[in-house]
Amino acid sequence: MDIHTRIAQRLRELRDARGYSLEALAERSGVSRSNISLIERGQSSPTAAVLDKLAIGLGVALASFFDDGTPATEPPSPFIRAGDQPLWQDPASGYVRRRLSPPAPSPLQLVEVVFPAGQRVALDSAVHDADIHQQVWLIEGAMELTVGASTWQLQAGDCLAMRLSQPIVFHNPTRQDARYLVALATLPFQPTRRTP
Numbered sequence: 001m002d003i004h005t006r007i008a009q010r011l012r013e014l015r016d017a018r019g020y021s022l023e024a025l026a027e028r029s030g031v032s033r034s035n036i037s038l039i040e041r042g043q044s045s046p047t048a049a050v051l052d053k054l055a056i057g058l059g060v061a062l063a064s065f066f067d068d069g070t071p072a073t074e075p076p077s078p079f080i081r082a083g084d085q086p087l088w089q090d091p092a093s094g095y096v097r098r099r100l101s102p103p104a105p106s107p108l109q110l111v112e113v114v115f116p117a118g119q120r121v122a123l124d125s126a127v128h129d130a131d132i133h134q135q136v137w138l139i140e141g142a143m144e145l146t147v148g149a150s151t152w153q154l155q156a157g158d159c160l161a162m163r164l165s166q167p168i169v170f171h172n173p174t175r176q177d178a179r180y181l182v183a184l185a186t187l188p189f190q191p192t193r194r195t196p
Contacts, residue, residue, distance in 0.1 A: 003066070003088045007051070008042040010065045014058045015040075029057025047092040052123040061132045061164065062123070063109050063184050066099045076103035093119040095170075100181075111182040115143065120171040132164040133185045141178030144171040154180075
């Protein structure tokens with residue numbers, strides 16, 4: 001399955017699972033109803049910033065949009081070959097995301113990112129309906145990560161842990177691409193209970 005089709009399918013699945021109409025998700029995410037509709041029909045390639053807003057509106061990690069749509073007739077595999085790991089490129093910054101984790105369900109997801117020189121991506125990352133923890137381990141290059149009010153300068157080999165409950169800015173201030181591993185651990189989604 002093509003990555004844009006996967007994103008479209010996952011967005012519909014996540015929205016349907018929560019019982020949100022297009023209007024409800026637009027209100028929760030700040031992404032227009034028409035844009036959500038175009039993404040779900042595979043007619044628009046969303047940026048990382050748009051996917052982040054949708055993830056917040058749905059109460060999931062951004063990584064949820066890249067989960068495998070394995071047919072229900074087959075059990076999800078605990079193994080994935082390098083050539084089958086889905087790649088996605090952010091249309092705005094050009095960063096390339098590779099999902100390393102196999103399709104089998106797990107509370108842990110691994111992602112490899114190649115982040116272009118001089119680029120910056122700002123994510124709200126305030127997922128209020130889920131407890132999501134992330135660690136970034138820099139393999140090559142240098143990155144500047146701003147998590148809430150704190151800024152961290154990462155060099156090759158450095159690792160930074162964070163909870164996705166505040167804005168995060170990824171910035172590569174250098175003239176060469178950076179490569180890093182992201183490990184995400186997520187507790188199951190639990191809808192917020194509203195009292196009358």
